[in-house]
Amino acid sequence: MLSCKEVTHLLSEAQDRKLTLSEKMHLEMHLAMCKGCSNFKGQMKFLREACLRYVKARSNGDE
Amino acid sequence: MNAGVNLLTNDGYLEEIRRDMIKFAHLQLRDEAQAEDVVQEALVAALGNTREFAGRSALKTWIFAILKNKIVDLIRLQARTTNVSALSAEEESMDQAFESLFKSNAHWTPGARPNNWGDPEESLREQGFWEVFDACLKHLPENTARVFMMREFLEFETAEVCQALSLTTSNCNVILHRARNGLRRCLESNWFSAGEQPC
Numbered sequence: 001m002l003s004c005k006e007v008t009h010l011l012s013e014a015q016d017r018k019l020t021l022s023e024k025m026h027l028e029m030h031l032a033m034c035k036g037c038s039n040f041k042g043q044m045k046f047l048r049e050a051c052l053r054y055v056k057a058r059s060n061g062d063e
Numbered sequence: 064m065n066a067g068v069n070l071l072t073n074d075g076y077l078e079e080i081r082r083d084m085i086k087f088a089h090l091q092l093r094d095e096a097q098a099e100d101v102v103q104e105a106l107v108a109a110l111g112n113t114r115e116f117a118g119r120s121a122l123k124t125w126i127f128a129i130l131k132n133k134i135v136d137l138i139r140l141q142a143r144t145t146n147v148s149a150l151s152a153e154e155e156s157m158d159q160a161f162e163s164l165f166k167s168n169a170h171w172t173p174g175a176r177p178n179n180w181g182d183p184e185e186s187l188r189e190q191g192f193w194e195v196f197d198a199c200l201k202h203l204p205e206n207t208a209r210v211f212m213m214r215e216f217l218e219f220e221t222a223e224v225c226q227a228l229s230l231t232t233s234n235c236n237v238i239l240h241r242a243r244n245g246l247r248r249c250l251e252s253n254w255f256s257a258g259e260q261p262c
Contacts, residue, residue: 005165
């Protein structure tokens, strides 16, 4: 069983590479019963989106 | 003269785009003089290589693409003389702060459990959010910020970032994790729960 700390590392790496099937399964099992890590996952997704918008807002002439 | 040159030789437009470019470059390079130099170079390169542009939007996107490349060239050059993986005191204290979020069994302490941020769209629409986001980015230690921004702002693959900065993959992962956790904690305490009573 993965610890929350390990899960945060996997969730960060998931932003950079494709996780292996076994990593994904362990991750999903943990997320299914851990609210804190599910929220962490949502926050990683949010950060990616925020960075994309940040760059877009600066490099587009439409603003 | 084509439309691109016309726009670039228009003082008002040039000043506006230059300001945005310097802000963007400064965030990544953390050095005023370097940011100005790199923007200068990008603008000169843009003028020396003009094409037809349908409008301001396409021109700005294109100039920013040139700027991103110039920033990366500079970062590559600097990486030869700096050790990006060396930990500063700031980075060490971020790692300690991260460790303190967990109990001895490596699960969240009750107070540190990440919160649900609700509908992200709502935050992304608010000007106040972007001010906090900006401040949180500037608050990241230099090397940590550099790796994170190459990945997220210059949109490089992680392998390319590691290679450009002479980092091992695991080192890169550690740095990106540190940056993401630092940013999320900064946003959580300064935006998402600002004004809320601690429970």
